[in-house]
Amino acid sequence: MLRYPSLRAPLDILFLVCCIALTADVLAPEIWGSGKTKDYPLWFWAGQQVLHGGDLYPSDPRAYFEFIYPPLPAVLLAIPAYFGKLFLYTCLSVLNAVAWWMTAQFSNAMAGSGQRPGPWLFALPGFATVTFVFDMFDLGQPNLVLLAMMLFAFWLLQHERPWMAGSMFALATAIKVFPVAVFPYLLWRRRWAAAASMTIFTAIFLFALPAPVRGFQHNVSELKTWFQGMVGTSSEQGFGQRGEQNWSWVNQSIIAVTHRLTRPVNYNQDNAAKPSATMNLIDVSFKTANWIVLAISLAIGLGFIAVMPPRARMTPRSDAEELGILFCLMTVASPLARQYYFMWLFFPITVLIHRAAYDPRVAVRAGTWAGLAVAGLLMCLSFPVFPNDLQAYGNNLAAAAVIAGELVWHILHPPPDEVTGSPPPAELQTEQQNQS
Known part of the structure; x- marks a missing residue:
């Protein structure tokens, strides 16, 4: 059931037009205006902090955090941020567009009806949630990307690839912590391999992956500060x-x-x-x-x-x-x-x-x-x-x-x-x- 957008399908063309318009909402202020606001400048700042070896959090966990996510997202943001704001914002918009399409694909494929919906029925959930999608593009938030990742993980789990599914659950958790709520569900359903994979890869994404960029001790110190400031208060x-x-x-x-x-x-x-x-x-x-x-x-x-x-x-x-x-x-x-x-x-x-x-x-x-x-x-x-x-x-x-x-x-x-x-x-x- 999974497929690419087609220029022969009117609703697929509408989807592409919407993605272009939403991306323009992100890029136009940066190109012709005073700069894109909301969370986009923060993502660029976090990427630049990683590139220049700066701190992501203040030394005092009780002080105000500009960046409230774990270190891994900042490391990932550093790659496109190296090429400037416009490139970073374009990459984030493309990610949201791909996530929007894949969310619809996975959702309809996993709906359990055994039916292939017609184009209007396929697109109806997208119409119903379009205001949320606008927020994703306008604010620069990753929740739509995380949703696509979680659906992909469950799709992998249904196709008996638990270790890969667990790694996707872990990646979503390491980016924005609330998807960790899936872990008790995996345990209750005795998805032992997926739960083990999620545990191992969460540790890898939080500790091992940022270490070559940030330094192991620096990364551990920042994780401790982040945990005390975000979870421990x-x-x-x-x-x-x-x-x-x-x-x-x-x-x-x-x-x-x-x-x-x-x-x-x-x-x-x-x-x-x-x-x-x-x-x-x-x-x-x-x-x-x-x-x-x-x-x-x-x-x-x-x-x-x-x-x-x-x-x-x-x-x-x-x-x-x-x-x-x-x-x-x-x-x-x-x-x-x-x-x-x-x-x-x-x-x-x-x-x-x-x-x-x-x-x-x-x-x-x-x-x-x-x-x-x-x-x-x-x-x-x-x-x-x-x-x-x-x-x-x-x-x-x-x-x-x-x-x-x-x-x-x-x-x-x-x-x-x-x-x-x-x-x-x-x-x-x-x-x-x-x-x-």
Whole structure:
């Protein structure tokens, strides 16, 4: 099912036009304007620090970090940064374009429906998440690239190449830590080779790979500083290096929304020009709020385990639904889940679109479309025309919950032919042949 874009396919041409337009949004300010803003200058700075042997982090872990990622991404950025800003920004834009295409390819190939979707159905998840894609290009964030890497890793795992899959999981983790959430899943599903590979390659990417460039001791020292500044700090004021964002409306993680609902924290703290605003339904201590977060996370984790089918009942369809739930959980479990993090809903949305199009039960198809519509309306609340107060309640978090809930329903209620092992009815076979 994986293929290259074709100049004979209208939607493929539209995809290429969109990629060119999004890349122009990145390059035009650098060529004709005052320079591209957002995270792009930071990536160039990090690459230049590596090239000139400078420090990526201050010596004091409590000081402000300009660069909040592990050293490996800076080492990777140094290669294109050597050729200047324009070359670096072009490379990052091309990476995002390739990742966007491959995400759609892998998502449709792994949806578990056994069907090859038509061009409009194939492109529908891309239309549904296009605002997130715009953020990827405009901000210069790597979440779309990480999504493509994770999907590729699961595709490798399905094709019995666990060691290569583990290396991809490790690379994503070494770039931006939150994909590490896949590791407990690998252990629970007894994917021992993939888990071992992920462990080994994570150590290689964090310690061994940057060492020839940064020096082993220098790299270890920077890793220690990064860990203390990013992972080892947590207080009522926030965690990591972006305390002003942790409890604000921009963060839609389980942690942030729970704290906003249980403590009188100012969800406008990221903008000093806005008046202080709270939304808590109860008033508990910081410690109690953390216990509530832990209880919610534990309940969600146990619920996920409960709905996972045993090995004997696993099918390509249930595998896709299970992975869809996992991607939803990895997104909202990240301590900081800004708007663009929900790009990771691309795969769960694709799985549900396949169920809405190909499930043999008419009522199930209608219900799945309805659920997708509800999730879409919730995500639309992120548009600037709506007040931030609505987003503070976690509109994207709620959308992820709706999508995950639909996937849970589909796992627990597979089509009758999958339960009994009997072939599909004759009319469905005819319909599938026509769609093929």
